[in-house]
Amino acid sequence: MTAPVNTSAGSVTFVDGTIFVTRIETTTTTISPTTQQAATQAASTPTPTTTEVTLVNVRVVFRSVGETFTAALLNPSSEAFRVRATTIQSELQPFYQRAFNSFKSLQVVAFRNGSIVNTLDTKFTVAPSIEDIGNVLLNAAGNITAFNIDTSSILVNGIETQSGASGSSGINKSCAFITSLMALLPWLLVS
Secondary structure, three states: OOOOEEEOOEEEEEEOOEEEEEEOOEEEEEEOOOHHHHHHHHHHOOOOOOEEEEEEEEEEEEEEOOOOOOHHHHOOOOHHHHHHHHHHHHHHHHHHHHHOOOEEEEEEEEEEEOOEEEEEEEEEOOOOOHHHHHHHHHHHHOOOOOOOOOHHHOEEOOEEOHHHHOOOOHHHHHHHHHHHHHHHHHHHHHO
16 A cells, blocks of 8 residues: 655655655756856846756656676766666666656666666656656667666656556555455355
């Protein structure tokens, strides 16, 4: 059963005995005018303006089944980590850029054992829905050969997406069980 608990610092989601803790991070980036723009503005106005862009961080996790995890993938400064991170970034970034005008960046932040579990931070000016972000991975899975994406393992901000659920989430199992009991109840009462 899924029971999300949200706070201003993030959320905690309980899924079938597993706890997902998601940190929500907002980054503010200041964009300053270029030197040429600043020189032009200085001639016409006394103070240049800057624009602040707030980026929303969305954590994406998926598993690459059948790939071998090595301890070197735990160390972000290792060659193995850098090569895999660069590969994932270069393969997935174009899919997110095509799907969302608000997409700004993708960064691989961690790998862990379980075949290889890949953890990414994606940044947007306006965050798309969890479902839409998961669907990008689902659509990319059939087009990428450098690594694989287990489409049943996709989590976005700690929440299993419909694209990753494949009808097997705890809620779907609970609903199926309750429906089965409801169908059997009249039979049990008559017997």
